[in-house]
Amino acid sequence: GNSVTQMEGPVTLSEEAFLTINCTYTATGYPSLFWYVQYPGEGLQLLLKATKADDKGSNKGFEATYRKETTSFHLEKGSVQVSDSAVYFCALSEAGEYGNKLVFGAGTILRVKS
């Protein structure tokens, strides 16, 4: 079946550091790819998405490019802030006979220190 693999955390950075969170996937066909963010005590928020190969999703300074050749969707940000501390989930959309499902990676905790 389809799956998503994320780098293990926690990732601890100083404010204004460069962020990369690796995400690779295994899927049949060409799924849509997503990054969701979860702040403490909250639900998941869609951070960015890409629906086809070479698409770049971007939002709030975060970017990720859908790389079909490497089956990757790495999340990057040039300068992180303390407020970016959260759990980040990479996910793909899986179409099935009975409906669409999201397949999540394990999540990566990001801690940003001032």
Added chain:
Amino acid sequence: DTEVTQTPKHLVMGMTNKKSLKCEQHMGHRAMYWYKQKAKKPPELMFVYSYEKLSINESVPSRFSPECPNSSLLNLHLHALQPEDSALYLCATRGGTEAFFGQGTRLTVV
């Protein structure tokens, strides 16, 4: 309106209680989902409703009973839960390719 609203935000219930979680959306989306999330883990899919009909049940125990009264509402009825059912329960709706999540209900079973 891009909100998915879940109530209550927190719920403590005994193992013999019956309670319900509610989810409301006014985004016009026809797919609605229940997820369960344990601490430090990704969400796990429980149920999918498509056009108000249950389309996916991920082998969830019968002590969890979903209901979709109309296209805006999704309920999760809880009965005879176990302490290991304590978790964050998330509702989501889907429009196009992306899913939108509510803030969740933090459930504690005592």
